[in-house]
Amino acid sequence: MQKYDYIISGVGASGLILAYQMILDSFFDTKNILLIDKKTEYSNDRTWCFWEKDIGVWSEVVSKEWDTIYFGSNDFSKEMQISPYQYKLIRSKDFYDFVINVLEGKSNVTFVKEEVVSLKERAGLVEVKTNSKVFFGDKVFNSILLSQEYKAQTKYPVLNQHFVGWFVKTKKPYFDNNVATFMDFAVEQKENTRFMYVLPISETEALFEYTLFSESLLKKEEYEEEIVKYLQKKGIADYVITETEKGCIPMTCYDFRKQNSKNILQIGTVGGWTKPSTGYTFNNVLKNSKKLISYLKNNTDLSTFGKSTRFWYYDLLFIDVLYSENAIGSSLFASLFKKNRSSRILKFLDEETTIFEEFSIIVSLPPLKFLKALWKRVFKNN
Numbered sequence: 001m002q003k004y005d006y007i008i009s010g011v012g013a014s015g016l017i018l019a020y021q022m023i024l025d026s027f028f029d030t031k032n033i034l035l036i037d038k039k040t041e042y043s044n045d046r047t048w049c050f051w052e053k054d055i056g057v058w059s060e061v062v063s064k065e066w067d068t069i070y071f072g073s074n075d076f077s078k079e080m081q082i083s084p085y086q087y088k089l090i091r092s093k094d095f096y097d098f099v100i101n102v103l104e105g106k107s108n109v110t111f112v113k114e115e116v117v118s119l120k121e122r123a124g125l126v127e128v129k130t131n132s133k134v135f136f137g138d139k140v141f142n143s144i145l146l147s148q149e150y151k152a153q154t155k156y157p158v159l160n161q162h163f164v165g166w167f168v169k170t171k172k173p174y175f176d177n178n179v180a181t182f183m184d185f186a187v188e189q190k191e192n193t194r195f196m197y198v199l200p201i202s203e204t205e206a207l208f209e210y211t212l213f214s215e216s217l218l219k220k221e222e223y224e225e226e227i228v229k230y231l232q233k234k235g236i237a238d239y240v241i242t243e244t245e246k247g248c249i250p251m252t253c254y255d256f257r258k259q260n261s262k263n264i265l266q267i268g269t270v271g272g273w274t275k276p277s278t279g280y281t282f283n284n285v286l287k288n289s290k291k292l293i294s295y296l297k298n299n300t301d302l303s304t305f306g307k308s309t310r311f312w313y314y315d316l317l318f319i320d321v322l323y324s325e326n327a328i329g330s331s332l333f334a335s336l337f338k339k340n341r342s343s344r345i346l347k348f349l350d351e352e353t354t355i356f357e358e359f360s361i362i363v364s365l366p367p368l369k370f371l372k373a374l375w376k377r378v379f380k381n382n
Contacts, residue, residue, distance in 0.1 A: 003136045004034040007128055009116045010143035011037035013048065013092075013282060014268025016099045018141055018289045023106050025293055032108055034135060036128065038115035042096035046245055047165070047207060049199070050283035051085040051346050057286065061094040064177075064201055069342065072184035075334040079179055080342040087180050089199055090282070116144050119264055126263045139302060141292075143268035150254040156316070157323035158215070159251040161279035163197070164223035165209035167243040173203035174236050185330035187226060193322060193329025196230050205242075213251060213279075214326055220246070249279040253316040257306060265292070265302040272306075276315040278349060311351040314358070320373040332365060339364035 006022070008015040019035055022028040056062075066087040070079050103109045114130035119140055121127075126140040151158060181198035188194070193213040200206040210226045212218070223246075231239065249269065256272035267273060273288050274281040288306070295305050322329055336345060340361055347353050348361050362370075 003032075003125065003138070004110075005031040005138050007034045007036065007126065007135060007137035007140045008143075009036050009119065009128060009140060010268070011035045011039060011111070012143060012268070013095070014143040014271075014273065014285045014289075015141070016096070016103070017285050018267060018292065019103055019109065020099050021286075021289045021293050023103060023109065027293075027297055029108065032110070033106075034110045034112060034137065035103070036112045036114050036116055036130065036135065038113065040113055042093060042100065044091050044093040044243060044245075046092045046247060047199070048090045048092065048095070048282040049087065050280065051082065051087050051350075052283065053084045053086075056088075058088075058090060058095070061090050061098045062088045063091050063094060064089040064199070066178065066180040068179045069182040070179050070184070071182055071333070071337045071342075072186050073330050073334040074186060075331055076338040077186070078337070080337070082342050082346060085343060085346050087182075089201075116142075116146075119146065121261055121263055124263070138263065139296075140264045141267045142264060143266070143270055145270050147259055149259075150250065150252060150256065153254060156252050156254040157319055158254065159213055159319060159323055159326075160215065160217060160248050161211065161213055161251055162217050162248040163209045163211040163246065164220060164227070165197075165207055165245045166224075166227055166241050167201075167205065167207050167245075168231070168236070168239040169242050170204045170236060170239045172238065174234070175200035175203050175206045177202050177206075183333060185333065187230060189327060189330055191327045193326055194226075195330070196227075209245075213322060213329055215323070217248060249274060249281065251276050251279050251319060253312060253319055255308075257303075260303045260305070262301050262303055265305060267292075275349065276312075277318045280349070283350075309351065310355075310358075314362075316377065317370050317373045320377060321369050324373070325369070328369075335364055335366070336361070 008019055015035060019033060022033060068079055068081055069087055114133060116128060116130055118129045119126060119142060125136045128135040128137060128140060177200040184196040187196055195211055197209040197211050198206055208227050210223045253276050256266050256270060259266045268285055269281055273284050275284055292305060344357060348358060
């Protein structure tokens with residue numbers, strides 16, 4: 001029986017970020033690390049965006065940065081400088097190639113192409129069963145959805161951030177590649193929270209993503225029809241679609257940590273590392289991975305890693321409100337951006353604000369709706 005010190009189940013962004021942080025720390029030089037995933041090819045299957053100050057960990061694979069974002073709606077529209085932050089884009093193929101190349105150069109790191117079926121603790125070890133083999137590890141970090149409990153429970157509502165994106169290339173220079181469209185709600189809302197997300201790579205190339213924060217998904221054709229309408233509205237006709245992408249990210253305050261145990265830790269989206277109110281995950285994974293690296297040096301019980309903060313409660317109320325009145329998302333975000341500096345909003349979403357700064361954010365939102373959600377949460381859901 002071959003045993004590993006650490007097994008990472010799922011070799012997507014979360015698993016690779018954690019493994020990369022491990023090999024950067026000499027503490028793990030003598031640890032055997034196994035990464036398991038059924039995936040055999042890594043392509044530009046998704047785009048990750050985040051904001052940060054100065055040069056960060058991923059500077060070698062960041063393909064585009066913006067100092068200015070645009071927020072649009074029928075109630076409020078504005079281009080906003082986000083200093084001291086920059087909004088950054090990473091293409092997944094660049095990220096995969098960079099991290100996997102580094103990991104494959106480490107003698108203590110092994111990749112296995114298998115489909116993980118189950119995880120079980122057995123006599124102080126974790127049994128990782130795949131479709132054809134069994135592996136054993138002291139600690140397992142899992143980013144593969146193996147339980148549907150978060151969908152079946154009713155205590156915490158589940159919205160989805162779902163989208164279809166087109167990379168388009170034009171003959172003429174249509175785009176201001178100095179400004180990223182963070183949210184443009186100037187599209188038909190259809191009783192949902194719907195917006196267009198636009199990332200101009202150059203004057204002739206841009207990513208257009210039609211995005212919803214809602215419970216139900218649409219047919220692929222519906223997303224694409226809205227992208228076509230938006231392009232027509234902007235007067236963009238001579239374009240070709242060079243790449244496409246799609247995704248669905250759960251937005252919920254369900255406590256994924258319930259699936260953790262002494263030797264098994266859920267990471268990434270299945271570990272609750274996605275920001276519930278926005279769906280942003282990439283930078284949260286990096287932050288949590290760094291915390292986990294520090295934690296592993298002094299702790300052996302993975303079930304005690306992580307805890308809820310006051311920001312979890314903010315997200316909880318926001319999701320409660322948006323779930324019960326999905327059509328008001330545009331006005332909520334418009335109020336937020338109209339009454340606060342963009343840099344403070346980003347700092348708040350990064351969960352780095354002080355309580356005083358958070359007060360200005362909170363009072364910019366409709367108080368009665370959130371008080372109603374708080375009342376229901378305290379007196380009816382518990």
